[in-house]
Amino acid sequence: MMKTNATRILEARHIPHEQITYDSSDGEIDAISVAEKIGAEHEQVFKTLVARGDKTGIVVFCIPGPFDLDLKKAASVSGNKKVEMIRAKELLPLTGYIRGGCSPIGMKKQFPTWIDETALLFDRIHVSAGAHGAQILLSPQDLAELVEARFADIS
Numbered sequence: 768m769m770k771t772n773a774t775r776i777l778e779a780r781h782i783p784h785e786q787i788t789y790d791s792s793d794g795e796i797d798a799i800s801v802a803e804k805i806g807a808e809h810e811q812v813f814k815t816l817v818a819r820g821d822k823t824g825i826v827v828f829c830i831p832g833p834f835d836l837d838l839k840k841a842a843s844v845s846g847n848k849k850v851e852m853i854r855a856k857e858l859l860p861l862t863g864y865i866r867g868g869c870s871p872i873g874m875k876k877q878f879p880t881w882i883d884e885t886a887l888l889f890d891r892i893h894v895s896a897g898a899h900g901a902q903i904l905l906s907p908q909d910l911a912e913l914v915e916a917r918f919a920d921i922s
Contacts, residue, residue: 771897772863772873777905782913784905787893791900796867798832805893805902809833810885812893812902815869817858817878820847825861827880829871829894829910834883834922844881844919870897871914880916882907887918 769788777784789804802812810831818841820826826845828836842850855866862874871880871894886892886907893902894910911918 769896769898769901771870771901773870773895773897773903774901776873776913777903780913782905782909784903784909786896787902787904788900789902791867796899801902802832802893807893811889811891813882813886815864815871815895817853817862817869818850819853820845821849822847823879825853825876825878826850827871827874827878827914827916828921829880829882829886829916830922831883831885837920837922840919840921841881844917844921845879864895864897865899868895868898868901870895870903871910871916872903873897877915880914881919881921882911882916883922884918884920885922886910 787805798812798814802809812832813829816828891904896903
């Protein structure tokens, strides 16, 4: 089992979770492909998106794989007039994670984070463990508490 920063943090805090690994050698790293590889409902696999608000700076959003981030809703809940996705080349320096392996847990800095409210429909959701080929399954409430996230309608 591959250990990532995210799994180390969860273990250190004794937060119940399960790490699930899958073959990512085909390069298919989008949330829908990951859901199919691990046998999860598409809506239960959440992708982590990093954006920049015009007032607050960097903000993080976790949304279900099949959905798109609603930038107007994201701006509204985060106290911005406008948010836009960061460029892919900014992701690693800002978060410590690569595209397709960005976890809301264990970023270089704790950024304001929102989780789509549909997460509350599930006992547990999947988020990236911080590397291609690894997912973490945990309760949305535990995730929110750990990363100081709020739930909102953002997709």
